[in-house]
Amino acid sequence: MIVCPDCGASYRIETSRPISNEVREYYGQCKTCGIRFLLYANFKEFIVKNSESKPPNKTLQPQIAQKRNNMLRLLSPKPESIKKPVMTFK
Numbered sequence: 001m002i003v004c005p006d007c008g009a010s011y012r013i014e015t016s017r018p019i020s021n022e023v024r025e026y027y028g029q030c031k032t033c034g035i036r037f038l039l040y041a042n043f044k045e046f047i048v049k050n051s052e053s054k055p056p057n058k059t060l061q062p063q064i065a066q067k068r069n070n071m072l073r074l075l076s077p078k079p080e081s082i083k084k085p086v087m088t089f090k
Contacts, residue, residue, distance in 0.1 A: 006030060009030055025038065026040070
């Protein structure tokens with residue numbers, strides 16, 4: 001856990017903004033001492049490429065596998081929800 005640089009207590013992020021695809025700037029404020037400070041987070045490396053990721057093992061992680069399946073079902077369009085265009089151009 002990252003803590004306040006002044007007193008070591010927890011803090012909250014007030015706002016943030018992207019600097020680039022790899023860097024983000026965060027404005028924090030300590031919940032205890034009230035000091036405000038600036039943080040930067042930067043991308044270091046990919047841990048697993050999406051093309052190499054695998055779904056959770058249903059035997060070892062049944063709850064996670066079920067949650068994933070539920071989410072995929074919610075995000076997948078149903079055939080009846082895919083409508084033909086109302087207007088056609090010639």
